[in-house]
Amino acid sequence: xxxxxxxxxxxxxxxxxxxxxxxxxxxxxxxxxxxxxxxxxxxxxxxxxxxxxxxxxxxxxxxxxxxxxxxxxxxxxxxxxxxxxxxxxxxxxxxxxxxxxxxxxxxxxxxxxxxxxx
Amino acid sequence: xxxxxxxxxxxxxxxxxxxxxxxxxxxxxxxxxxxxxxxxxxxxxxxxxxxxxxxxxxxxxxxxxxxxxxxxxxxxxxxxxxxxxxxxxxxxxxxxxxxxxxxxxxxxxxxxx
Numbered sequence: 001x002x003x004x005x006x007x008x009x010x011x012x013x014x015x016x017x018x019x020x021x022x023x024x025x026x027x028x029x030x031x032x033x034x035x036x037x038x039x040x041x042x043x044x045x046x047x048x049x050x051x052x053x054x055x056x057x058x059x060x061x062x063x064x065x066x067x068x069x070x071x072x073x074x075x076x077x078x079x080x081x082x083x084x085x086x087x088x089x090x091x092x093x094x095x096x097x098x099x100x101x102x103x104x105x106x107x108x109x110x111x112x113x114x115x116x117x118x
Numbered sequence: 119x120x121x122x123x124x125x126x127x128x129x130x131x132x133x134x135x136x137x138x139x140x141x142x143x144x145x146x147x148x149x150x151x152x153x154x155x156x157x158x159x160x161x162x163x164x165x166x167x168x169x170x171x172x173x174x175x176x177x178x179x180x181x182x183x184x185x186x187x188x189x190x191x192x193x194x195x196x197x198x199x200x201x202x203x204x205x206x207x208x209x210x211x212x213x214x215x216x217x218x219x220x221x222x223x224x225x226x227x228x229x230x231x
Contacts, residue, residue, distance in 0.1 A: 042209075042221035042222050042223045045219070098217035107164075
């Protein structure tokens with residue numbers, strides 16, 4: 001596709017349920033990022049992939065959060081045993097790469113998945 | 119700690135007026151600074167990008183400035199339109215050869231008819 005797509009766009013979960021959020025990056029983009037955005041705040045970094053390798057997961061708030069990108073394209077962010085504090089918009093972004101010229105590392109964002117945990 | 123702070127938190131202006139949004143950062147070493155526009159329910163979209171050596175960059179009615187000495191940036195919007203109503207996020211990247219980017223909390227702009 002022309003841009004980054006995410007699904008579902010909205011997800012309502014009962015506390016304790018597991019959820020899986022999908023990200024389809026721009027074709028050919030090596031780098032993929034997940035962010036969590038609370039209401040009225042800027043995105044906060046969760047994790048970063050270069051191809052299929054998860055190079056940084058320092059932003060994941062707990063071991064209930066798990067992300068994968070097994071074939072270096074589509075990525076899934078899984079949240080186990082969801083809690084109310086997990087309610088947020090989860091943004092995915094992709095870029096050609098990292099470092100180098102700004103045009104190379106510009107991140108393109110998807111529309112996000114709004115997760116509401118009841 | 120690397121931080122990006124934006125002001126004001128929110129702003130209301132009348133259609134046709136100009137406005138200026140501010141961004142102060144403490145990110146070091148500095149690589150580049152981007153301004154993003156985020157419409158409600160959408161992902162952020164890049165407006166401008168500036169590296170260390172650039173002190174101004176324009177994109178239509180949007181003009182960004184950068185003072186790398188004082189670590190300040192501004193985004194000036196000229197002749198505002200209703201469609202400019204959005205959050206404007208300042209994002210600073212570290213020059214570590216990697217990917218670390220620090221996002222500001224954004225300025226929420228409301229343009230009224």
